Amino acid sequence: MRERGSALIVVLWGIVILSLLGLSLIHYVEGEMLLMKRMVGDSKSKISAVFALCRIVDQIRKHQKIADEDPDLKIEEEDRKININALLGPQHLILQNFLENHGIEESQAREIVGHLIDWKDADQVTFLPPHQAEESFKNAPLDHLEELLLIPGMNLEIYQKVKQDLTIFPKQGPLRIRMETASPEILLAWAESLTGPSSNTSVMDAKSLVEKIIAHRENGPIEAQEMSLIPEEEIIFRLMLSSRARISSLVSVEIEKSDSFSGWTTKVNAVVDHRTGAVYSQTSLDLL
Numbered sequence: 001m002r003e004r005g006s007a008l009i010v011v012l013w014g015i016v017i018l019s020l021l022g023l024s025l026i027h028y029v030e031g032e033m034l035l036m037k038r039m040v041g042d043s044k045s046k047i048s049a050v051f052a053l054c055r056i057v058d059q060i061r062k063h064q065k066i067a068d069e070d071p072d073l074k075i076e077e078e079d080r081k082i083n084i085n086a087l088l089g090p091q092h093l094i095l096q097n098f099l100e101n102h103g104i105e106e107s108q109a110r111e112i113v114g115h116l117i118d119w120k121d122a123d124q125v126t127f128l129p130p131h132q133a134e135e136s137f138k139n140a141p142l143d144h145l146e147e148l149l150l151i152p153g154m155n156l157e158i159y160q161k162v163k164q165d166l167t168i169f170p171k172q173g174p175l176r177i178r179m180e181t182a183s184p185e186i187l188l189a190w191a192e193s194l195t196g197p198s199s200n201t202s203v204m205d206a207k208s209l210v211e212k213i214i215a216h217r218e219n220g221p222i223e224a225q226e227m228s229l230i231p232e233e234e235i236i237f238r239l240m241l242s243s244r245a246r247i248s249s250l251v252s253v254e255i256e257k258s259d260s261f262s263g264w265t266t267k268v269n270a271v272v273d274h275r276t277g278a279v280y281s282q283t284s285l286d287l288l
């Protein structure tokens, strides 16, 4: 009788162990299936996004009209932004003013811009006094806008505030900004950078000029003779012309695609020069 009881206990333990093993196996398989689902979803959304991006880039290169009803597609002029790689010498004041106009303290804005200059320039001495040896800066143009986060004084909060209006493309060439599509904040920072004793103009002149540009650009071409400018406003306006992009050449394309099965989403973007066909991408995609 005792032997039968022992056998029963052994059998019961066996059942318990087998059940636990079964449950573990089910859990393992579920985990593997979830992982597989994510991998497939990731791949499918990536392929879909890259394919759509390549199609749009090809259309831009061929100067074809692009249907913009796709809610996953965002196309905008890249040259409406401040190209921080193109800023030279006093033009860095545009970025400093832009940061200050976003509520950043003057000293911090100056620090960020000073270190940005050090980050880009070839020399190894700090731009700001006391002109000491630079830290380990890149000494080359930015390859990614996110590099700004590596610059002393910059932080994620400031970066999130300003990134929509900044670009790094093209990496070479003079500063060109589209007056027709630049944000009021950029126009103001740009106009303010040209005021002072050398032009005998004030920040108030810059503000009134920008108001006139914004009011006027809704209805027609932005020309000095069309806007009833006072002499000081006209001086600033004429100085702005040296950095004005008359025609947009850079287009930013952003596409987001989701895989309906897994819910996985991929977002890709590229900047296209539709005059030369060159494609600049911030994502590591093999485009066309």
Ligand SMILES: [Ca+2]
Residues within 6 Å of the ligand: 117, 118, 119, 120, 121, 122, 123, 124, 125, 134, 137, 139
């Ligand atoms: Ca440097």
